[in-house]
Amino acid sequence: MSNAEQPFYRRPVWIVVAIFLAVVLVGGGIAAVTGVFGGGDDTTFSPTPAPSRTADVPDSAASICGLEGYDTENTLTSAPTTDWELVGTVATPTGADGAGPGETSDDGIRTCYAHTAKGALYAIVNYYAQSSDARLAPNIADLVAPGPGKEAALDSASSAPTSSATRLQVAGFKVNNYSPDETTIDVVWTVTSEENTLVSMPMVMKWVDGDWKVEVADDGSFPFAASALQSLGGYTPWAAGV
Numbered sequence: 001m002s003n004a005e006q007p008f009y010r011r012p013v014w015i016v017v018a019i020f021l022a023v024v025l026v027g028g029g030i031a032a033v034t035g036v037f038g039g040g041d042d043t044t045f046s047p048t049p050a051p052s053r054t055a056d057v058p059d060s061a062a063s064i065c066g067l068e069g070y071d072t073e074n075t076l077t078s079a080p081t082t083d084w085e086l087v088g089t090v091a092t093p094t095g096a097d098g099a100g101p102g103e104t105s106d107d108g109i110r111t112c113y114a115h116t117a118k119g120a121l122y123a124i125v126n127y128y129a130q131s132s133d134a135r136l137a138p139n140i141a142d143l144v145a146p147g148p149g150k151e152a153a154l155d156s157a158s159s160a161p162t163s164s165a166t167r168l169q170v171a172g173f174k175v176n177n178y179s180p181d182e183t184t185i186d187v188v189w190t191v192t193s194e195e196n197t198l199v200s201m202p203m204v205m206k207w208v209d210g211d212w213k214v215e216v217a218d219d220g221s222f223p224f225a226a227s228a229l230q231s232l233g234g235y236t237p238w239a240a241g242v
Helices: 021-026 117-131 134-143 148-159
Strands: 084-087 090-093 168-178 182-191 197-208 211-214 227-229
Touching: 084 117, 090 117, 090 168, 117 134, 117 168, 117 182, 117 197, 117 211, 134 148, 168 197
Parallel strands: none
Antiparallel strands: 084 090, 168 182, 182 197, 197 211, 197 227
């Protein structure tokens, strides 16, 4: 069987600009990894910690656009109830519940999320959604935390492929860890262009200058590999219309 005939999660994926999902999505693979996606993972989910908030928000923790909310520990213990809208090809939280996005630039980039686990989750989904719109690709770097990884990805951007029919929609999530400075959230996506395959794609988000930004390794790759799943076992189901 040729690579073109294989499901995407079984193909060797060479993504030079791993961090910019605009490139990943339009480049014929949806994981920013080099190698072959793993198999299913039905690991039992550990209960999330009890919610904890602090009334005193340090200046460094304040939202850049004034959104309320500051969590010192994970408070995202159930699926958020939100309104959805289509951004690119992905159904995305609108921010009507105050978690963000709170701003949209003249270039169309949506930014500013609440300093909470829910805000980080919304930032991730919006990142993927905006990356599905090729018109926003030149400005996707605005959503990435500064550092060597961002520079590495930018340096390699010109050699990335430019077309794909891959389509994703949110299916569920779990918060792997949370702190006010950095959080890792594992979002499960339904790959509607691949017979509704479920794919786990953990993302690290870092609080930088009043907003959640995508964190990457020094070589420009995502810190955690994506993998195909057999089910949503261990995850909180969450999708548009649910």
